[in-house]
Every structure is written in structure tokens, then in C-alpha cells.
Amino acid sequence: xxxxxxxxxxxxxxxxxxxxxxxxxxxxxxxxxxxxxxxxxxxxxxxxxxxxxxxxxxxxxxxxxxxxxxxxxxxxxxxxxxxxxxxxxxxxxxxxxxxxxxxxxxxxxxxxxx
Amino acid sequence: xxxxxxxxxxxxxxxxxxxxxxxxxxxxxxxxxxxxxxxxxxxxxxxxxxxxxxxxxxxxxxxxxxxxxxxxxxxxxxxxxxxxxxxxxxxxxxxxxxxxxxxxxxxxxxxxxx
Numbered sequence: 001x002x003x004x005x006x007x008x009x010x011x012x013x014x015x016x017x018x019x020x021x022x023x024x025x026x027x028x029x030x031x032x033x034x035x036x037x038x039x040x041x042x043x044x045x046x047x048x049x050x051x052x053x054x055x056x057x058x059x060x061x062x063x064x065x066x067x068x069x070x071x072x073x074x075x076x077x078x079x080x081x082x083x084x085x086x087x088x089x090x091x092x093x094x095x096x097x098x099x100x101x102x103x104x105x106x107x108x109x110x111x112x113x114x
Numbered sequence: 115x116x117x118x119x120x121x122x123x124x125x126x127x128x129x130x131x132x133x134x135x136x137x138x139x140x141x142x143x144x145x146x147x148x149x150x151x152x153x154x155x156x157x158x159x160x161x162x163x164x165x166x167x168x169x170x171x172x173x174x175x176x177x178x179x180x181x182x183x184x185x186x187x188x189x190x191x192x193x194x195x196x197x198x199x200x201x202x203x204x205x206x207x208x209x210x211x212x213x214x215x216x217x218x219x220x221x222x223x224x225x226x227x228x
Contacts, residue, residue, distance in 0.1 A: 044219040099145060099212040101170060104157035
């Protein structure tokens with residue numbers, strides 16, 4: 001069965017520091033992988049997605065993620081965090097055929113210190 | 115253009131009452147999904163529509179939950195005889211097509227069952 005693990009429930013970084021949020025997935029075939037961000041009281045906004053091709057994908061707001069098949073990982077990175085990045089981040093896997101039922105990780109809540 | 119909209123944004127109801135939650139997808143999006151976000155269970159898939167048909171209802175937690183979609187557009191999620199464990203944020207998402215398409219999420223309906 002498909003599953004997604006985000007090992008870090010909470011992460012705190014200082015503004016300007018680099019960030020890496022971890023995501024590991026379990027899926028039998030090549031998955032579709034997504035990172036979404038949710039600000040307080042808001043819906044989910046897509047940061048980036050991986051379907052195929054280049055394993056390093058660029059997203060909005062300066063985020064990037066790298067698909068590593070050998071490690072079943074899709075970690076999210078940002079070189080310099082801004083205070084406005086404080087939010088909850090969700091990694092998700094979708095089926096690669098048919099339709100795209102998303103299976104989400106538990107989320108990582110990011111706090112940014114000034 | 116308009117994004118996915120959901121109504122009401124908040125709903126407080128008494129245990130045992132029925133509630134209806136509405137989702138207006140992005141115009142032209144044929145695929146529509148409902149998810150539930152709760153403290154104990156995280157983000158869970160409920161149901162998927164392609165047009166007016168629901169080929170995957172596997173996430174509906176009980177027969178008290180039902181959903182329909184009319185005109186290939188608006189969808190309604192109905193919860194009968196609400197229970198306290200139904201308290202959650204109900205999120206709707208739509209996508210242009212099915213496989214591999216990005217899902218765009220609405221702001222959600224926050225349901226509280228007293």
C-alpha cells in the first residue's frame with residue numbers, strides 16, 4: 001500500500017538559514033510526488049511536483065526538491081528561509097496511472113525565528 | 115480566474131443532525147476530490163469524481179457519508195446523523211483531468227459537531 005512518512009513533526013530554523021524537510025514514500029511503481037504548503041486557516045497550495053524526468057524539481061517561493069529512487073525520498077529544500085515560510089508542509093504521493101488519489105504525510109510544521 | 119470555493123467556511127452542528135458541504139470546482143475541471151483533515155487522522159482521501167461519476171468512494175468512512183456531483187461541476191458532501199468524530203476540516207480539490215494532473219484545493223469547510 002502507498003504511504004508517506006514525514007519524520008519531523010516540528011522544525012524550527014532561523015531566518016536566512018537553509019531548510020530541508022524530509023519525505024519518504026512507499027509505492028510499487030514510479031510515483032507522482034508533491035509538496036504542498038498550508039498556512040494557518042488556508043487551503044493547500046502546491047509548491048512543486050515530480051512526475052518524471054529531471055530528479056531535481058524547482059517550485060514556487062524558491063523551493064526545490066530532489067527525487068531519489070534508491071532512497072524512496074523526496075526531500076524539500078530552500079537555501080534561505082524567510083519568516084513568511086512559517087507554515088505546515090505536506091508531502092504527498094499520487095498514483096501514476098488513472099486518477100490521482102493523493103496520500104499525504106502527517107505534515108511538518110515549520111517555525112521561523114527572526 | 116476563480117479558484118475552488120467551498121461553503122460554508124464554518125459549520126457548527128449538533129450531534130445527530132445532517133449537514134451538507136458544498137464545493138465549486140474551477141470551471142472546466144473534470145476531476146473533483148474530497149479530503150478530510152483532522153487532528154487524529156491527518157489528511158485523508160474521501161472520494162473522487164470524474165464528471166458526475168464517482169469511481170472511487172473508498173475513503174468514505176461510513177454509510178453516513180455520501181456525495182454527489184451534478185452537471186460535472188458543483189459537488190455536495192452530505193453527512194447524516196453527525197457524530198463528534200466527524201469534526202474536521204473538509205477539503206475539496208479539482209483538477210483539469212484525472213491522471214497526473216495537479217489538484218487545486220479550496221479553503222475548506224471547518225465542521226464542528228457538538
